[in-house]
Each structure stands twice: as structure tokens, then as C-alpha cells.
Amino acid sequence: MAAVDVEDESILASIFRQSFPESWRERPDFASYLLELSSSGVDKLVREPERLAEERAHILQQTRQLAFANYKTFIRTAECTEDIYRRFGQVQSSLARLLDKLPAFQQSCRSFVQKAEEIACSRRKNSLTLNRHTEILEVLEIPQLMDTCVRNGYYEEALELATYVRRLEKKHSSIPVIQSIVLEVRQSAQLMLEQLVQQLRTGLQLPACLRVLGYLRRMDIFTEAELRVKFLQARDAWLRSIQSSIPEDDPYFHITKTIEMCRVHLFDIITEYRALFSDEDPLLVPCGDQALSEAAIFHGWVLQKVAHFLQILEQDLQKGVGSRLDSLLGQCMYFGLSFSRVGADFRGQLVPIFQRVALTTFRRAVQEAVDKFQEEMNCYTLILAPAVLGNSSVAPVSVPSSHPGTLQPPMALLDFSPLACFLNGVLTAFNDLRLCCPVAVAQDVTSALEEALSQVTKIILAFHQAEEAAFSVKEQELFVQFCTAFLEDLLPYLNRCLQLLFPPSQIAQILGIPATQLQQYGNLGYLDLTVVQESLVSILPRKEMFFLLHGSAVGPELTCPNATEPPAALPRLNEKGEAACWQAQGWPARIIQHEMDHLHGLLYVDKMDSKTFVNINWMEVND
Template identity: 75%
Template sequence: MTPRKYLTKMASVDVEDESILASIFKDSFPENWRENPDFAAYLSELSSYGVEKLNREPERLSEERAQILQQTRELAFSNYKIFIRTAECTKEIYRDFGLVESSVSRLLDKLPGFGEKCRGFVKEAEEIGASRRMNSLTLNRHTEILEIVEIPQLMDTCVRNGYYEEALELAAYVKRLEKKHSSLPVIQGIVNEVRQSAQLMLNQLLQQLRNNAQLPVCLRVIGYLRRMDVFTEAELRIKFLQARGTWLRSILGSIPTDDPYFHITKTIEASRVHLFDIFTQYRAIFSDEDPLLPSSGQMVNESAIFHGWVVQKVSEFLQTLETDLQRGVGGRLDSLLGQCMYFGLSFSRVGADFRGQLAPMFQRVALETFHKAVQEALSKFQEDMNMYTLISAPAVLGSTIPQVSPSSQPGTLQPPMALLDFLPLACFLNNVLVAFNDLRLCCPVALAQDVTMCLEDALVKVTKVILVFHRAEETAFSSRERELFHQFCSAFAEDMVPFLNRCLQVLFPPAQVAQILGIPPTQVHKYISLGCINMNMVLEPLEFILPKKELPPVGPDTSSDLETMMPPGPQEGLSAAVESSSVPVEDQKGDVPVQHTGSASTISSEETPTENTKVTPEPELT
């Protein structure tokens, strides 16, 4: 029976028969047989057999099995070579399939990398193609590209050789290239190199302004700076003034500082000449006129820049002047004042007249010099008094000095010859007269009160020194020494103090002081310590020593009489200060103008300051 027949019969068996067969042969066969359709069909066929057929079924199966085995043997015997060959082929096929499978696996593993390499190759080939096309285009435009690439080198050459016109043209061309091709790295590199060369050119131009540049050079340099367009107009003015100021400082810094007078005179000359040149250059280059069309932005007061710079330079000069004056210029203060006044007069042409600031400075220096000289005279007097003795000194000196005839030099303001008998007083008066001679060279009337008070203080201290000497030596005085000491005090009170008072009135004439104060000359004496020593205050401590007699009154104005007593010629003495010309200055104590009397006269624009005028010294006591 064929399997198809089994299936046909099995299909005819109903569900109930199947369940019965399953329950009967449930444990008689392995599980895997039950799933075999041939086995189920065979069971269905067995269920349809009768008893006899079932009894013969084992025998039939045995015969059929033997027959199949026999056929199998015959088939194997007749076709064993084919079976062997088939087995060998199958084995080789299995081996080849394994090789193919492993090769396919390796191929699959390498395919992604191969694909990436192919894509990279394609991309590289495209880049090479594009590069080749670019190289071909570059080769065709080689000359033009070479000119552009060599611009930085050409710019540097022009700047270093001073060809600023060509350098500015190259810089303008590079700016146009930057606007068109700012994204190209080559153009960016060229722009950066050109900017470095432009910075070098800017430094060179500013360095030219820091040298001794004349007006044409300054005009050309400022023109280049304007075309470079790196500074605004206000910044350009500041740069110009800074550069010229640097050059001026180098000139002033090269002046030797060993001698204060030489240093300040050379500083005045260099500052006057070079500053005036800078002013001329600035006004020729920059215009301070109002623009016709004002800009919409905030206006910068450009004229204030120049004004501030001028004020700074004047302040620096005044500071240098004050420093050198403090160091000391000897007896040449009048010559120095004349040069400074001429300097200020030159600056007045450019609206920077600083002569009004000179008066307080010279006034202070003159007063300090006088005060120092008076203090030295006072110290010397105290030393002389410590070593002074009254033993017949007047007799010895008086016998050797000839008497001066009053008619030999009528009207001359001569120091009292009586002081020659008393060496400390004579030396003190000589030192004070030296201070007066130094003061008269530069003697503003504004110092009248200060000089008078300084001299009064010194005379008060002289009085105290005399009293100390009296207290120390009084008990040991002999009658002769007491008489000599009384003569000493009388010479101090009746000769030296009135003579110093007359000297003050010659230096500061009461008529001139009254004119400045706006009062009658007869009222000047009411102002304490104003050109007239307060003799009562000075001599009051010596009243118990001095002879009992009234002091001669001091007239309100003796300057006219004193001046008529002064003969012309080389013996002018202190009156030379009065007769010299004057320079108006401003009084620090008020708004009253103060006349400066001294040997330094006002210098006109056509005059030039001269060196020290020779001072005729006051006659000294020997």
C-alpha cells in the first residue's frame, strides 16, 4: 500500500476512531512515530483488517522487509561506485561550500572599508581635478597674482626708503582689495603685512616730528598722516604737539645743569626760539577757524588743545625757572629778569604772555636772598660780639683813620665813619649794605614792607645781643669800658639805625610808595614798617643805657632830599636802583599795581636781553 492510499483512508476515519486508536496505542510507540503521517495511515489501515488478514500481516511485513533489503543490496552492489563518487562529491561540495562561505564572510567584512576607500578615492580625484583646474587658472594669471603677492615686500621697501607717496598708493590699493576679497586667506595675509608696514611708516613719520623738523617737513609729514587716516583731526593735533614737545624736551635736557644761571639762560633762549617755531608750525598746519558746515556729532574744541599745551609748556618753564632760582643765580637776578620779560613779551604775540607770573617768583627769590644775607650778617655780629672787648679800641682806630671832610663829596650818602670805632657794628653794616646792593638789582616796591620787617627783626635781635653782652660784662666794666659801651650803643642808635633807615627810603622812595597806595606822601609814615624802620621799637630796650635825649624825627619823605645829595657818576650807590626803569607787576596783597624798581628794564620787541650790568657797590666800612 502506497502512502497516498494510507492518507486517503486516514482521511475517511472520523475523529472518534482516531481518538480510540490513540487511546489503545498510547504507550506502545515512541512519541516521534505519532507525528509521522505514514504511521497514522498505517494504523488506520490495520484497523480495517479482519482477523485473518491481521494474522498474516506480520508475515507479509517480514517478506516485504526481506524483499526491500534484497533490492537495496542489489542496488548498492550494482551502483556502489556511484555511491562512493556521490559521497566524495558531497564531501567536496561540503568543503567547497565551507570555503565559499568563509570567503563570502571575509568579503562581507571588507566591503564597507572598500566602499569608504572608493568614496575617498572619488573625492580625492575630484579635489585633484579641481586643483588642477585651479593650477591651470593660476598659471594663466601668474603675472597678475605675482604683482599682488609682492605688494607687502614692495610696501616695506617703499617705507624703508622713504617713498611715502608710493606707499600710500599701495595701502589704498590693498584697502580696495580687502573690500572685494576679504574672505580670501591670501588677501588677509597681504592686508596684515601691509598694515605692519603702514605702522612702521607711521612711526617713522612721528619720529621725523620728534627731530629738528622745519615747517616744510612738518607740512609734508602731517599731509601723509592725514592721508593715512589713522587719527582724527583732534588726535592729529595732539600727536603733533606731543612729538614736537618730545623734541623740545630733548633740547632742554641737553643743557648742562652744573651752573644754575647758565642753565636757566640757555633754557630761556632755547624755549623762546623753539617754542615760537612750534607755534608758527602749528598755526601754519592747523586752522582754528570755524567750519562752514558744522558736523552733526559732538564738536571737539580743537583750539583748546593748543592752549592747554602752551599752558603746560609755560608751567614747565616756570617750574624750571623756580628750581634754578632756588639753587641760586648769584647777583645776576636783574639780567635774568630782563631775559624772562623778553621771553614773556615774545609769547604775548601768540596770546601766552606769562610776565605777570614772573613778578611773585622774582619777588620771593629777592626777599629770600635778602633775608638770608641779613641772617648771615646777624650771625656774624653775634660771633663778633662774643669775642669783642672794649679795651681802648676806639683810640687805636681813630688815631689811624683820617677824618673825611664833608665838603670833599657834598651830598653823598656815606656810611657813618663813627662806626669804624666799633668793629661788630661796622661789619654788620657792611654785610647789610652788601645785601642792599644785591637787592637793588631786582627790587620791586611790593617788597617794601617785607624788607623793612626783615631789617627791623634783625635790628631787634642786634639790640638783644647788645643787651646780652651788657648783662654778661656789666659787673666787670671799668669806668673807661662803661664809657666805651655807652659810645657803642650811641653809635648803634644815632648812626647805624638812622643810616639804614635812609637806605630803605632810597630803595623804596616814600613818594613812589605813596603814589602806588594812592595816599599823600605825608601819610606814608602812618603805615608801620613800610619803607621806614620803627626806631622806637628797635631802641626801646636800650633806653636805660642811651643818653637822655630825643631821637631826631624821621621826615615823611626824605627821598627827594637824599636824591639831590647823590652826585652823578660811578658813586651812585643805592640811588641807582631808584633811577632805573621799572617793570609793572601785580601786587600779591591786593589789586594795587606795584612798580618794580631795579636795573632790569622793560625790553621792547626789537631789543634783546643783555648780560649782567655792572653793579656799583655801596661804600663799605673798612
């Protein structure tokens, strides 16, 4: 564009009196036209307006012609222009809206790029997952495989899977899938633990117990002490289930089955424990209290089981097992002997139990005999003739007739039914006691029998006191015979029975003393009849007895009342009241002494061994 100088400005001011548009200044044709005007002459400048008018008119004419000739084009052009203007307006508004939405679009593009990257990353992961699908599937199937192995009893494979999962947890503990797999595998391991412990509650043999305990050790859940306790608890539960299945209706059947099952199964459990745990391993040196406590676990459990068995035994024995106490004692002793092989011999604890039961049973039977005697005496009358015990029978001591110690009850007691019934009850108690007759209860049995005889004596005295005023001469005679049979027949027979049950030689051998010194230790298998005799002597008439030897009558007081004075120096009276003294030796002396012993309630078997007939009291007699 040509620059308009000051001269041209003045020309412009003179030509255009009014201001012209400023936009003309920028037009190049306007500058060139001014340059042409400035170079023209005056004539040309004078003619210039006309030329311009003509040119203008010519242009107008051409324009009119062009408009008339191309009016459609102009109309179309106008329409197009209008349409273009309108569209440019729409474009402008759309551009404005576009500009407004460009920030959001930019943000969306960024989000799209980010998501695209995530999708690409995910796609790469999926591709990697697809490439390693087999390995991943194996890992994902571990919980199901673990559960299948546990439920089907494949514990070896289950332990291998659990070990593999523990390694995975250490390497990839932050991965949620691994965490869920670990959790499910732990649940299956807990189920496996319960199954293994449940197997210990069944009748497993030693090889199976070894396998189960090996699995438990490999699971590494329990310490050694806890594993011992868990093993003993499980086996104890199995043993208790077996014991609870034994019927308790019959005490004898229950205790025999309990003995058998405890002897077999408890011994098996102890054997299994010693095979599984090394309490007595000489290669292992105990260090600290832990080893001692582990050994004490088993010791305490064995003591508990033995105490529980003894409790069951005592309960069943108290319920009553009839006359089979000796059989139970033999079984229990064999049970205790078998346990001596494992260092748990408890036979020493059986003796007090059987002693208490035997003594209790004997006392109960004797008391029943006393009660029966009381009932018989309540309805007994001396008017009845002797030998009225119709269908009653006196039971002898159950010893074979060929045995040298066989005792037959006095037949004279059949004339007095209360005495016969009482003796029958006592003999029943003796027969039951004979089957299991420990020597240690000799004094207690003797005391119980003396107490029973004391009660019988009181009953007899009460009967005499109640009926004495109404006694006739015949009844008084019968009552004297009743008391005589009680003192001279019943009591000596009971003494012989006691010495048959508790031989003095055996008691003396156990005590380590001569048999002649047994009386210094109290009534050991020998009844003290003094109290009974003194109680009844007041109601019996005084009786004189004489023995005729070689034509001479000798009174009953041949024994020396004073040990310092010989018997021959003391005068005695015969049946005529005359002084008589006879010193005998040899067999006459033995006969006299034998008859005098009868007056004191003694028989020859009381001074001799019932099996060998050897006198065991010579030292006492000589002293």
C-alpha cells in the same frame, strides 16, 4: 531537438529495461535514432543489435588504432586537458577574487575620477596662474614693497599701497592669501605710524611737520582730537629731551639755557600747531562740546608748559644765581613778551616769583649779617682800641660816585668792628637787592630789616647785661660810644639806603597818593627806629644838646609838643637855667629844624628827593 512522444516512451521502456540517463533525451542524435527504429521492420530490428555490436567493435577497433597511432596526441591532449582544467580552475579562482575586488576597484575608480577632476581643476588654475603670473606676483610682493617704502621713507607710495590693499580686502576678504597680505601691510603701516610720530619727536621745521601731519591724516588712524594730542605729546617729548640735555651744575647757566630754548622751541611748536590745526578759523563754527574740547587741548598744554617753566625757574632761583637776578628777570620778561604774540603772555606770573626770591635772598643775607654780628660780639672786648678793623672794608652801595644819590657809609663805624661787619653784610644784601628791587617788597624788606635790627639790639643788650658788672670807666665810655654809633650813625644810614632803594616819590606815585601821606600806610621803605631807641635808652645816659644861634642858646625842644599851641608861647631854659624863648623865621628856622631832625634820626635827604633835592614833605611839615 525532436520531441519524444508517448509511443516512443513505450518503445524505450521495452528496449531499455533499465532506466537510461535522462541526458539522452536532450540529444538530437538519440531522437533521430529512435525515429529510425520506429520506422524499421522486424528483420531490421532483429539484426540491429548485431549491427550495433559490429559497429561498436569496429568503432572500438578504430579507436584502438587511432589510440595506437596517435597516442602521443592523446597524451598531449590529456596533458593539455589537465592543464586547461587546472588553468580554468585558476581562472575561476582569479575571477572569484576579481569579483570580490570589483567593489573596491569601483570605489577606487570613482576616487580616481574625482582626483582626476581635482587635478584637472588644479591644472586649469595653475594654467590661469601661469598666464597671470605677473599680476599675481605684484600682489604677493605688496607687503615687501610696503615695508621697503616705509623703511626708506617713501610714505606717499606706502599710503597708496595701503589704500590699494584696503580695496583688495573689501573685494576678496575670504581669500587666505589676501588676509595674510592685509595683515603684513597693517604691520608695515604700524611701523610707518611709529616712524612718523618719532619724526615729530625731532627738531622738524614747519614744512616737514605739515608733510608728517598730512600723512597721519591720510592714514585715518586718529580722530582730530587724538591727532592734536599725539602731536603735542610728540613735540613735548622733543622739548623735554632738549631741556634734559642742559647741564644742571650751574643754576644760572641752566635757567638761561632753559629760557632760551623754551622761548625759541616752544614758540615754534605753538606756531606749528596753529598752522596745522584751525582752532581759530572763523569759517568753522563750533558745534557742541567737541570743538570746545579740541580748543581746550592746546590751551591746557600751553598752561602746563608755562607752569613747568615757572617751576624750573623757581627751583633754579632758589638754588641761587648770585647777583645776576636782574639779568634773569630781563630774559624772562622778554620771554613772556614774545609769547604775547600768541596770546600766552605770562609776565604777570613772573613778578611774584622774583619778588619771593629777592625777598628770600635779602632775608638770608640779613640773617647772615646778624649771625656774623653775634659771632663778632661773642669775641668782642671793649678793652681794644677803636679802629681795629684791620682788613675789613665796608662796601658802599654800588652807585657811581657822580650819581646824586651816592651814599658813603659812616666812617665812625670803623671804630667798632661788630657794627662795621653788620653794616657790611646788610650793604651786601642791599647791593644784591638793588639789581632786582621791585617796589612791592618795600614793606617786607623794611620789616625784615627791622626784625634784624631788633635781634641786633637784643644782642647788644645781652652783651651789656653780661659785661656791665665788669665795665671800667673807659669801657663804659666805649660802650656808650658803641651804642651811639649804632643809633646815630648806623640806623640813619640804613634809612637813607632804604629810601634810595625805594624812593618815596615812586611809591607815592604807584599808590596814587601824595608823598606826605606815605607814613599813614605803614613803614613803606622807612625804618621805625622807636622800638630800637626805646630798647637802648635805658642803658644810655641822658644827654642834653644845645644850639647857639645869633648868640642865644636854644634847647633841643623847639618843636611844638602840642599842635594847638605855638612854639613861641612855651618858655625854654638855656644853659644857665634862665627862661629863654626865640622865634625864628627864614633860614634860621630851617637850620633849627634841620638840627632838631638830627635828634630824631632824620637827614635832609629823608625829606627831599635824592635826585632833585626837592622837598617832598612840605605839606606834612606845614600841617
